[in-house]
Amino acid sequence: MRCPLSDSATTLLRELNWLPFVCRVDYKLLVFTYKAMHNDAPVYLCELVCPYQPTKTLRYANNNMLEVKRTRTKAGDCSFAVAAASL
Template sequence: MRSPRSDSVTLLLHELHRLPVVCRVDFKLLVFTYKSMHNDAPEYLCELVCPYQPTRTLRNANNNMLEVKRTRTKAGDCSFAVAAASLWTNLPTVIKTCDNFTSCKRLLKTHFFRIAYQCSST
């Protein structure tokens, strides 16, 4: 697709229905998270994902939340276990409770597309 150099890349990505790089990375991370929660990922990734189990009875106990581990460094925040859990916990409940992989991917992409282009959509 040819466009003038002065055109905005954001509008071109929106037109091509492509996610920006930051959203694409988060999307891929959440796909691996979904797979590791359902034991479809490699075993070393499945071991890093820990379901959240509250110490007392809470209303949100069955929302498919993950335990977010605390870290002391920025590098620790970028590890798969921490980044996946924090992104997964911040997702809408509809996506977290989805049983089908293809529908989960579709909902994830729609979610990130809305986040990425909410200000540019008219």
């Protein structure tokens, strides 16, 4: 959680089983990423997700990691392909 909440807001969120806004966005992004990795998402999202393939044999090569694409701008960091891989 990035911003502190008051005690009453925190208890209300717990009672309603709601996530703070930032956590909801992250959760939704991860759900779309999972579906894209398993071909349950639309084709245009599946094409944006690239599995990480290391050049050498590594122990963690089979951890379903994604390739983080490099961007030159802050707006590029907010794209689906970069945000999904970094989360």
